[in-house]
Amino acid sequence: MNRKEFSDKVYAIVLDIPLGSVATYGMIAFLSGYPRRSRMVGQALHHAPDFLCIPCHRVVNCHGRLTPGWADQKQLLSNEGIHLKENGCVDLKKYLWNFAFRGEL
């Protein structure tokens, strides 16, 4: 079942997101080894078990918009030091997870 493998990697990556940064579904899907599976990332996170403590609030879509139907996410992001704009979107240009420097710095 690649599904479990995929979700497992997704969880690992989401947990690897540094505090104060956010990652997009497409990014996570790509890092998981399954590009264009962005939707599956969302489903994996939605079915994400609580004991893994998945910081799904750091996961936003390509437009920097938060998870629809989840108002608490904004509160969580604010707690992480990520202040949303008045529109309710995150500044990807500032808070986007720069995984390009992982291991380089």
Place this chain on the structure above:
DNA sequence: GCCTTGACATTCG
């Protein structure tokens, strides 16, 4: 097997 839906991504206006 076909159609619809979804915590999406990307491009255009």
Place this chain on the structure above:
DNA sequence: CCGAATGCCAAGG
């Protein structure tokens, strides 16, 4: 940035 349209992939009916 927001909304609409198109594309992509998987699960459910």
